[in-house]
Amino acid sequence: MLNSGGRKTVHLLGEIVVTGPKSLIAGNWKMHRGGAHGVALAKAVLAAASKETLACDLLLCPPAVVLAAVSHVVDGTDIATGGQDCHAENTGAHTGDISASMLAGAGATYVIVGHSERRTDHRETDADVRAKAEAAQKIGMTAIICIGETGAERDSGQTLAVLSRQIAGSVPAGATAAHTVIAYEPVWAIGTGRTPTVAEVAEAHAHIRKELGGKVDDPDSVRILYGGSVKADNARELLAVANVNGALVGGASLDAASFVAIARTAP
Ligand code: PGA
Numbered sequence: 134m135l136n137s138g139g140r141k142t143v144h145l146l147g148e149i150v151v152t153g154p155k156s157l158i159a160g161n162w163k164m165h166r167g168g169a170h171g172v173a174l175a176k177a178v179l180a181a182a183s184k185e186t187l188a189c190d191l192l193l194c195p196p197a198v199v200l201a202a203v204s205h206v207v208d209g210t211d212i213a214t215g216g217q218d219c220h221a222e223n224t225g226a227h228t229g230d231i232s233a234s235m236l237a238g239a240g241a242t243y244v245i246v247g248h249s250e251r252r253t254d255h256r257e258t259d260a261d262v263r264a265k266a267e268a269a270q271k272i273g274m275t276a277i278i279c280i281g282e283t284g285a286e287r288d289s290g291q292t293l294a295v296l297s298r299q300i301a302g303s304v305p306a307g308a309t310a311a312h313t314v315i316a317y318e319p320v321w322a323i324g325t326g327r328t329p330t331v332a333e334v335a336e337a338h339a340h341i342r343k344e345l346g347g348k349v350d351d352p353d354s355v356r357i358l359y360g361g362s363v364k365a366d367n368a369r370e371l372l373a374v375a376n377v378n379g380a381l382v383g384g385a386s387l388d389a390a391s392f393v394a395i396a397r398t399a400p
Contacts, residue, residue, distance in 0.1 A: 204240025259302025322361025
């Protein structure tokens with residue numbers, strides 16, 4: 134089975150043929166580019182992306198206040214939109230929160246859950262993240278579930294154990310590949326300009342793929358994104374790693390040219 138991205142890509146690495154789902158390049162704008170600036174960025178991405186044929190799917194995750202406007206800009210194109218977080222309930226007395234169905238009403242088909250900044254700033258636990266993912270998946274949205282170790286956890290050799298624990302706790306049981314994306318984002322690589330080595334990325338992604346077995350109906354079809362200081366000049370190398378099916382891009386997604394330059398490197 135294929136995920137919502139459709140087509141499979143084939144990577145030829147020597148004699149080994151590695152197949153995987155179509156790449157997804159997602160821009161996480163975080164708390165940047167509200168209002169007219171967000172609309173302008175969406176228009177610039179659309180203009181740059183329309184000039185060429187990209188091998189990947191594109192996704193824009195703007196701040197919630199500009200989500201409907203960004204969805205309007207890309208309406209009828211191949212570019213999707215997503216929220217950066219959602220509440221675990223559909224409606225209710227939750228001042229300041231936004232539900233998955235509200236995001237869907239603003240045109241979003243994806244939502245990021247469990248980003249490390251939410252886990253840290255809002256003390257979100259794996260159980261919170263799982264409930265949010267479930268809420269999104271229940272209404273047919275795709276949840277981008279973020280996991281990743283801190284620098285201290287990597288230094289003490291706990292990376293794979295942390296990833297196992299986060300997958301066990303954050304991915305809803307019985308989730309379908311079509312509505313599940315995992316983003317591996319080492320916390321120490323986010324916004325720092327530092328990235329893991331290709332070997333470290335390969336090890337983490339292979340481990341995540343293995344751990345998804347038993348949790349998701351078709352683990353091979355789940356897109357596993359790498360995130361953390363992805364830039365135009367390192368994207369080709371990172372996206373070529375086995376089991377890397379795209380990228381979650383923060384800082385470099387705030388510039389249309391650099392975001393599309395990253396997308397251009399997707400196999
Ligand atoms: P970065 O952020 O690309 O700025 O490191 C990635 C993320 O936090 O999703």
